[in-house]
Structures are given as structure tokens and as C-alpha cells.
Amino acid sequence: xxxxxxxxxxxxxxxxxxxxxxxxxxxxxxxxxxxxxxxxxxxxxxxxxxxxxxxxxxxxxxxxxxxxxxxxxxxxxxxxxxxxxxxxxxxxxxxxxxxxxxxxxxxxxxxxxxxxxxxxxxxxxxxxxxxxxxxxxxxxxxxxxxxxxxxxxxxxxxxxxxxxxxxxxxxxxxxxxxxxxxxxxxxxxxxxxxxxxxxxxxxxxxxxxxxxxxxxxxxxxxxxxxxxxxxxxxxxxxxxxxxxxxxxxxxxxxxxxxxxxxxxxxxxxxxxxxxxxxxxxxxxxxxxxx
Amino acid sequence: xxxxxxxxxxxxxxxxxxxxxxxxxxxxxxxxxxxxxxxxxxxxxxxxxxxxxxxxxxxxxxxxxxxxxxxxxxxxxxxxxxxxxxxxxxxxxxxxxxxxxxxxxxxxxxxxxxxxxxxxxxxxxxxxxxxxxxxxxxxxxxxxxxxxxxxxxxxxxxxxxxxxxxxxxxxxxxxxxxxxxxxxxxxxxxxxxxxxxxxxxxxxxxxxxxxxxxxxxxxxxxxxxxxxxxxxxxxxxxxxxxxxxxxxxxxxxxxxxxxxxxxxxxxxxxxxxxxxxx
Numbered sequence: 001x002x003x004x005x006x007x008x009x010x011x012x013x014x015x016x017x018x019x020x021x022x023x024x025x026x027x028x029x030x031x032x033x034x035x036x037x038x039x040x041x042x043x044x045x046x047x048x049x050x051x052x053x054x055x056x057x058x059x060x061x062x063x064x065x066x067x068x069x070x071x072x073x074x075x076x077x078x079x080x081x082x083x084x085x086x087x088x089x090x091x092x093x094x095x096x097x098x099x100x101x102x103x104x105x106x107x108x109x110x111x112x113x114x115x116x117x118x119x120x121x122x123x124x125x126x127x128x129x130x131x132x133x134x135x136x137x138x139x140x141x142x143x144x145x146x147x148x149x150x151x152x153x154x155x156x157x158x159x160x161x162x163x164x165x166x167x168x169x170x171x172x173x174x175x176x177x178x179x180x181x182x183x184x185x186x187x188x189x190x191x192x193x194x195x196x197x198x199x200x201x202x203x204x205x206x207x208x209x210x211x212x213x214x215x216x217x218x219x220x221x222x223x224x225x226x227x228x229x230x231x232x233x234x235x236x237x238x239x240x241x242x243x244x245x246x247x248x249x250x251x252x253x254x255x256x257x258x259x260x261x262x263x264x265x266x267x268x269x270x271x272x273x274x275x276x277x278x279x280x281x282x283x284x285x286x287x288x289x290x
Numbered sequence: 291x292x293x294x295x296x297x298x299x300x301x302x303x304x305x306x307x308x309x310x311x312x313x314x315x316x317x318x319x320x321x322x323x324x325x326x327x328x329x330x331x332x333x334x335x336x337x338x339x340x341x342x343x344x345x346x347x348x349x350x351x352x353x354x355x356x357x358x359x360x361x362x363x364x365x366x367x368x369x370x371x372x373x374x375x376x377x378x379x380x381x382x383x384x385x386x387x388x389x390x391x392x393x394x395x396x397x398x399x400x401x402x403x404x405x406x407x408x409x410x411x412x413x414x415x416x417x418x419x420x421x422x423x424x425x426x427x428x429x430x431x432x433x434x435x436x437x438x439x440x441x442x443x444x445x446x447x448x449x450x451x452x453x454x455x456x457x458x459x460x461x462x463x464x465x466x467x468x469x470x471x472x473x474x475x476x477x478x479x480x481x482x483x484x485x486x487x488x489x490x491x492x493x494x495x496x497x498x499x500x501x502x503x504x505x506x507x508x509x510x511x512x513x514x515x516x517x518x519x520x521x522x523x524x525x526x527x528x529x530x531x532x533x534x535x536x537x538x539x540x541x542x543x544x545x546x547x548x549x550x551x552x553x554x555x556x557x558x559x560x561x562x563x564x565x566x567x568x
Binding site: 113 | 564
């Protein structure tokens with residue numbers, strides 16, 4: 001019985017009345033205001049928004065790297081006070097330790113926890129095997145492709161058995177084909193591990209394809225503009241991205257983001273730049289004009 | 291039987307040699323040109339000294355390569371010459387090692403703790419531009435023996451390049467790696483040991499290489515001024531005793547020792563940083 005209680009769903013992220021501002025010479029600058037989000041245990045939630053909207057700021061606050069100016073971030077009711085191995089993080093820049101081999105990178109979190117060498121070696125090998133990387137355990141990260149590096153990054157973040165996984169545009173630097181495969185791998189791992197995921201991206205397709213729910217943020221100062229449930233069935237297939245249901249979701253999100261992106265670019269672009277988009281070419285091709 | 295698979299025979303020696311040549315053509319070319327260039331230098335030296343050319347520069351008293359070679363064969367059997375070399379190497383070893391042992395940890399700590407940086411950096415910046423040679427009179431006053439003051443000069447010469455490069459390395463540590471380590475449960479000590487230190491190593495080794503070069507510069511100058519032994523003293527003594535071939539021999543010995551010690555550091559760097567070797 002107590003087994004079941006102990007195994008009760010974990011990884012409930014809650015962000016309440018959150019705002020974050022930093023000081024500048026012109027006074028405080030508001031990066032994120034009035035934000036409430038939550039991730040239920042085992043849920044996959046994405047945050048999308050125009051660049052600079054503060055979605056990474058929000059994620060970094062959940063990770064514990066930034067302190068909220070007002071409001072509170074909790075995981076399973078416990079206040080987040082700083083980074084910890086309970087909240088695994090995957091970064092866009094891979095952030096593998098170049099001086100450690102693939103296996104040493106994966107072992108790092110277990111070593112920090114004080115696990116014995118032989119034990120953590122075995123654990124790391126098993127995890128690398130799941131990600132199809134056992135052949136590369138002795139390689140240094142520099143020798144790996146971007147997709148492989150990020151697979152190691154995900155495995156490393158999961159090795160310590162965190163309650164939640166935070167990903168900050170993890171596939172942003174990958175080419176389109178690799179990105180699709182990585183999305184599939186991440187979905188598989190997530191379904192197997194039943195871990196809560198908070199995923200930041202600016203790629204709308206990616207957000208819809210991966211998530212149970214998507215938060216759309218406004219331009220700076222960022223706040224939640226909309227919360228969109230993604231009712232697509234699981235397991236998700238690549239072919240779903242052509243379905244009318246998917247496309248409808250995509251259209252909806254697209255127009256939300258577009259509004260905010262134009263706002264984010266400031267006034268001048270809507271006056272001059274938007275006119276520019278309608279340049280009359282009078283039948284000449286763009287190359288002729290330029 | 292598929293016709294497309296001919297029986298695999300090991301490639302002949304000729305084929306292998308040709309392939310090896312194609313793959314290593316660039317390196318072979320560089321080596322060949324390097325050898326030719328060195329030979330041309332020797333030839334020019336030989337001609338200029340044999341014909342005692344005077345053209346702005348006077349080669350009248352400059353020893354020829356053959357004369358230098360003759361004094362070299364004599365010197366390697368001379369225990370006194372070997373003692374000169376040995377003592378210089380010992381001074382480099384002590385001066386340089388002390389500098390590395392002090393400057394690397396100091397740089398790491400200054401890079402990590404702002405207050406330490408704020409306290410020590412101004413003093414370092416004031417002392418740094420003073421060439422080690424300018425310390426010679428002061429060093430003689432500070433240290434009871436000549437040997438100690440020479441080692442001190444060598445130490446000073448290599449200290450600042452090592453410190454400055456270590457600091458530079460610390461300032462370039464990718465903050466994302468620090469955050470990644472924190473997310474994996476690393477505390478201050480292991481962040482220092484597993485992130486800051488290895489991340490700074492390439493720059494530390496740049497500092498060690500530069501520091502080794504400056505150590506030799508400072509050592510030779512100190513030996514010429516205040517020594518009784520050492521390869522710098524040997525070179526200066528040769529001038530005073532009008533043994534011109536020994537001047538060149540001393541110079542070449544200094545060059546070879548400097549080259550050897552910087553190769554040692556490069557080798558150590560490759561051992562310590564296996565992830566950086568291609």
C-alpha cells in the first residue's frame with residue numbers, strides 16, 4: 001500500500017502570479033508579467049511565443065536559475081529555490097562537457113549523487129543503450145553530430161531520475177530531418193518514463209506534435225496569451241501533421257503568434273516594413289529588381 | 291555466383307606506398323622544404339663567414355658553422371659545459387615549476403571569487419609590466435644567494451604569463467556548462483573541479499608555453515649579469531674570453547633547450563587534455 005503512495009504521480013509544476021523584471025539604467029525592465037502556468041504529473045506542455053517574449057526566462061525560473069520578482073514556482077508543492085537534480089534540463093547549445101566522454105557525461109549526475117563507480121557505469125551504459133548510443137560511450141562530444149549530442153544531453157538529464165524535464169529549444173540548432181527524428185525519440189522516452197515535461201520552442205509544428213497542451217506567450221513583457229489543449233491521439237505519427245485537425249491547430253496558433261511577433265518588432269516595422277512586403281514588382285522578378 | 295564480387299586480394303606494396311604518399315603529401319612537402327630551408331641557412335652562414343662579408347653587418351669575427359661544430363664536439367666531452375647546461379635547466383625547473391604552482395591556483399581562485407580578483411589584480415597589473423631583468427638588482431638585495439635570486443628572476447618571468455592566461459581561461463568558461471552541472475546536482479566544489487578547471491586548461495597551457503619562453507629569456511639575462519654558472523654565463527664568458535665559436539654554441543644550446551622545454555609542455559598538454567587531440 002505504502003508503495004503506491006510513494007509512487008504517487010510526481011512532477012507537478014506550478015507557477016503562480018509570476019513576474020520577473022531586471023534593473024537597467026532606465027529603471028526596471030519587465031521581462032515576464034502576470035503569468036500562471038502548470039504542468040500536471042506526466043504531462044507534456046510546451047511554451048511558444050515570439051523571440052524575446054521571456055519563455056526561456058520562465059523556464060530558467062522553473063529550473064531555479066532565476067528568482068521570480070513576484071510570485072512563486074513550486075514542484076510538488078515545494079518552492080523552487082535554486083537548481084537541483086530534481087529538475088533535469090536540456091539546453092539548445094547541447095552543453096555537454098567537452099572534457100568528458102559520452103559515458104562520463106551521462107554518469108556525471110549520478111557521480112554527484114555519490115553513486116559508486118561500477119554502479120553508475122552500469123546505469124550509464126543501460127541508458128545509452130536505450131538511446132542507441134552505446135557504441136559511442138568512449139567518444140568525446142566533439143566527435144558527435146548535433147543530433148547525437150542532443151540525445152546524450154537528454155539521456156544525461158534523465159540519468160538522475162528527475163521529477164520533471166525542462167527543455168529550452170533543444171532542437172533549434174538541428175536540421176529539419178534530424179529534428180523530426182529527435183522529436184520522435186523524445187516522445188518515446190517521455191511515454192516510457194511518464195515524466196512531466198516543460199518544453200520551450202518557437203516552432204509551432206514541434207509544439208503541437210509533442211504536447212498535450214501548449215501555452216502561447218505575448219510579446220515582451222511576456223505573459224500567457226492563450227492555453228491550447230492538443231487533443232491529437234497518441235502515439236503520434238509523422239503523418240498526423242497533414243491531418244485537418246493538426247492544420248487547424250496550427251492555423252490557430254500561427255495567427256496568435258503572428259500578432260505577437262509583429263508587436264514584438266515594434267511600431268516602425270508595421271508602418272514601413274509591412275508596406276515593403278507588398279512591393280509592386282510590375283511583373284519583374286525579385287532578382288531583376290535587386 | 292554474383293559476378294560483381296571479385297576475390298579480394300590484399301593490395302600490393304606498390305599500391306599501399308602510393309596511397310600512403312597521397313595521404314601524406316602535404317606533410318612530406320613541408321618536411322622536405324623545411325630541410326632545404328635549414329640547409330640553405332647553414333650554407334648562407336658558411337659563405338658569409340668564410341668570405342668575411344662586410345655589408346653594413348660585419349661577419350669578420352663571426353664563427354663559421356664548422357668552427358661551431360668543432361667546439362660543440364669538444365664541449366660535449368667537457369664536464370664544465372655540461373654543468374653549465376645542467377644548472378640552467380635546474381634553475382628553469384625550479385623557477386618555472388614554482389611559478390606554475392603559484393600562478394595557476396591563484397588565477398583559478400581569482401577567476402572564481404570576485405573579491406580576491408579585486409584585491410590582487412591591481413597589484414599584479416602594476417608589477418606585470420616590469421621586465422624580469424629589471425628585477426636583477428632588487429633580487430640580489432632580496433635573496434641571500436646568487437642561485438636564489440636567479441631562480442627568483444626566472445620565476446617572475448614565467449609567473450605573469452601563466453597568471454594572465456589562467457584568468458583569461460576562467461573568464462571564458464561557458465556559463466551554460468556551469469548551469470548544466472548545477473542541474474545535475476553539482477555543488478560549488480565539483481563545479482570548480484569538473485567545470486571551471488578543465489574548461490580553463492587549454493588557456494592554462496597557453497600560459498605555460500608562453501611562461502616557459504619568458505622564463506628562458508629572464509634566466510639567460512640574469513645569468514649573464516650575475517651568474518657564475520649556466521648557459522647564459524657560458525655565452526657571455528665566451529665573448530669576454532674571445533672564444534667566438536663558443537658564443538654561437540651557447541646561443542644554439544639555448545635555442546635547443548628552449549625548444550625542448552616547450553615541446554615537453556605541449557606533450558604534457560596532450561596527455562592532460564585527451565579530448566583536444568584530433
